[in-house]
Amino acid sequence: MASSTIASTSLGKVTIIGSGLIGRSWSALFARRGYDVCLYDTVSSQLEVARSVLDTLLVQWGDEDWLKEGENAQTVLARIRYSDSLAESLNKAVYVQECVPENVQLKESVFKQIDELVGDDTILASSTSCIIPSKFTKGLKHESMCIVAHPVNPPYYCTLVEVVPSPWTTPETVKKTIAIQKEIGQSPILVRREVNGFVLNRIQYAILMECWRLVEEGVCSPEDADIALTEGIGMRYAFMGNFETMQLNANGAVDYCQKYGDNIKKICLEQQELGARDLSGPTLDKVSQYLNSKIPIDKLEERRAWRDDWLKAIAKEKIKRKDMALQNL
Amino acid sequence: MASSTIASTSLGKVTIIGSGLIGRSWSALFARRGYDVCLYDTVSSQLEVARSVLDTLLVQWGDEDWLKEGENAQTVLARIRYSDSLAESLNKAVYVQECVPENVQLKESVFKQIDELVGDDTILASSTSCIIPSKFTKGLKHESMCIVAHPVNPPYYCTLVEVVPSPWTTPETVKKTIAIQKEIGQSPILVRREVNGFVLNRIQYAILMECWRLVEEGVCSPEDADIALTEGIGMRYAFMGNFETMQLNANGAVDYCQKYGDNIKKICLEQQELGARDLSGPTLDKVSQYLNSKIPIDKLEERRAWRDDWLKAIAKEKIKRKDMALQNL
Incomplete structure (x- = not known):
């Protein structure tokens, strides 16, 4: 060396x-x-x-x-x-x-x-x-x-x-x-500019805040908000981002924005009116009650190992499909 | 019958x-x-x-x-x-x-x-x-x-x-x-109340709008916003929602909200100040230019088949792990 x-x-x-x-x-x-x-x-x-x-x-x-x-x-x-x-x-x-x-x-x-x-x-x-x-x-x-x-x-x-x-x-x-x-x-x-949360956490917190509002407004339970990701749109985010989703869900992104842009903006304005919430109070009680019954604090390590094993399975699938190239290191 | x-x-x-x-x-x-x-x-x-x-x-x-x-x-x-x-x-x-x-x-x-x-x-x-x-x-x-x-x-x-x-x-x-x-x-x-976008699209549009703002504000490219999902947080959403992520990323959700709640709210307030955007103009040009070079309109069907094949692989992994129970139908 x-x-x-x-x-x-x-x-x-x-x-x-x-x-x-x-x-x-x-x-x-x-x-x-x-x-x-x-x-x-x-x-x-x-x-x-x-x-x-x-x-x-x-x-x-x-x-x-x-x-x-x-x-x-x-x-x-x-x-x-x-x-x-x-x-x-x-x-x-x-x-x-x-x-x-x-x-x-x-x-x-x-x-x-x-x-x-x-x-x-x-x-x-x-x-x-x-x-x-x-x-x-x-x-x-x-x-x-x-x-x-x-x-x-x-x-x-x-x-x-x-x-x-x-x-x-x-x-x-x-x-x-x-x-x-x-x-x-x-x-x-x-990340071209120094913004708080960089890119990853800005996206993550946008999701978290919207899930929080849905529970706070009584639209769905915390469990159902999680299921909306795991059995719905979350199924694709391991291999396809949101922009690519726009491209595939219409005849390209321009067509998508023309067809759905106004409605998307309207829904996002409603989210905005509800505003950013304090992560505390009765909604936190509701959320933590659900989570503690599903994954008690003394089982967190076990569940983290389960998570990492899942992530490994998806990473291996990426290698198999050549979406990741470990062997070319 | x-x-x-x-x-x-x-x-x-x-x-x-x-x-x-x-x-x-x-x-x-x-x-x-x-x-x-x-x-x-x-x-x-x-x-x-x-x-x-x-x-x-x-x-x-x-x-x-x-x-x-x-x-x-x-x-x-x-x-x-x-x-x-x-x-x-x-x-x-x-x-x-x-x-x-x-x-x-x-x-x-x-x-x-x-x-x-x-x-x-x-x-x-x-x-x-x-x-x-x-x-x-x-x-x-x-x-x-x-x-x-x-x-x-x-x-x-x-x-x-x-x-x-x-x-x-x-x-x-x-x-x-x-x-x-x-x-x-x-x-x-x-979905306990009739809200526009139900749960799935409210979450999806919150993500989309935040990715849009990141590109519009010059924080990152459309491609990098997609990579933040596919190689970052999106890796877990096929099997773990955002509330469960809170539970695992600290000593439970209450601990998570105490540690990170203020910072998350601050970042979400910054998102809110930027507001809901029209899905058009120079940002759409930037987004569609990237997408059309990655997935030309005449290759959309091919890419949709690729997507469905990926979804199938994840669904099969769920069955293998008994997170889905097809054979008990």
């Missing part, structure tokens, strides 16, 4: 800052592709936990053909080192992925430390889901190399990565970040 | 009014369960088309284990009759499913004709996706038996049915409609 310069096809050293769930996932993804990974954490006992979780995860990936052809868990695990020294971790890194808790002061402090230790060509990416990058990168020596690369959990089945530059991030940094994310098998999208 | 009374476990005669895509799907679903189906259309040449399409569809279902155990295409097809006489079609029907084009005057006229010909115990259901039932059932002799049962296309993979009573529909009619829909393998939800 060498190279402090970077191109989308040459590999190098990647540093992951923080060894929680997301940090471990990034480590596995970069190592699978062939990067040398250094996973950093301040707490060395946490690194031992991470090592043990990654050992298990990579063996599982090996069993499930979730690795590059001709490789096995050991090949990949051999590329991951663990360190509690930030300077050592960052030495010669071509790409850094920060995964510390979602706190703007903490991010600011971590980026300041990283800024002092990296070379001028290192990309500094944050995994934050909700903090715009200009809030914690302004004034750094390497501010033009700073960017957000927000994954979805678990990133190896849900491959979306939201790439969010700040106003001072260079186009070259944006381009390289997108190239690296594609290279490791992810699906980067570009 | 007999019985002019109905119970959720006894079968009888079902009349389907209109032999288009939806009418044919209903015919197949009711016949598969064991109902005697009469498919009515005013145009007898259309009935010949329907017969041929159903012959093919049922053979396909036979090949794909999409029938009850021990049955085959012929058993099911033998239960479907075709008629261009409304009186004959409706004679002794226990349940009528209307599937004529989405036009309120037409629905009104069809329901008036049906009203004159049916017995007092017959449920009169409309497949409408967008017209509330009180607009075309008021004042009918059997108005208390009228209801909407809105399916998703194709109904045999996407099993959601929106059951929408009018203010004069009896609770017994609602109960029986839900029971019959469950009996034939569908997933009915109850």
